[in-house]
Amino acid sequence: MAEVLHDGLCVRDLACARGGRRVFAGVTFDAAPGDVVQVRGSNGSGKSSLLRLLCGLLQPTGGDVHWRSRRVGAHDAGFAREVAYMGHAGGMSGELTVLENLRFSLHVAGSASGDAACRDVLQKLRLAEREDERLRHLSQGQQRRLSLARVLLSQRPLWLLDEPCAGLDAEGEESFDAYLADHVRRGGMAVVTTHRDIGHDGPCARTLEMNRLSDADCRPTDHRP
DSSP, X not given: OOOOOSSSEEEEEEEEEETTEEEEEEEEEEEOTXXXXXXXXXXXXXXXXXXXXXXXXXXXXXXXXXXXXXXXXXTOHXXXXXXXXXXXXXXXXXXXXXXXXXXXXXXXXXXXXXXXXXXXXXXXXXXXXXXXXXXXXXXXXXXXXXXXXXXXXXXXXXXXXXXXXXTOXXXXXXXXXXXXXHHHHTTOEEEEEOSSOOTTTSOOOEEEEGGGTTSSOOOOEEOOO
């Protein structure tokens, strides 16, 4: 097996099958501190499945995932404490308020962030005036911003983000770009699925094209100088 990073994420020959159908195979990439891997591809190419597999919600049919030189698998509690995952489903209660959902999510995640930090992030994400509203009254974009708030407050080194800009307006996309750039500037890492190219103006280090997984070489394109 190829050498793995001592301080980052290493994915080697990863394969996934759902319902007896092969979704992808041979996925290989590294993410070191300061890296963003942008995962691109058409609907059904396996982008969401890849993130669910990386965060331990799915079991791979082949290959390995290493985190800081240690092999990890599904439902690995130690690895889960290092990961902030943002999927399509928010996993929040429509009957709780914005602030209550944020408090509860951070409590479950074991985050030490208090109300002051929560309110500060909500202010920056333009949700401060909505903190006492029930989640079900928020738009899709506002709910995505709340999911992003959970990621920002998690203080986890590895972000796994599935279409984080879905439903966001131009200002929301700019806010996301700024937070992502700050995260990697501080030594964080991220794997982001997106139809929006973040490689030119953002911190993207490499791109993984899921539509090319049937090719002999399915390794990511490196954009670093």
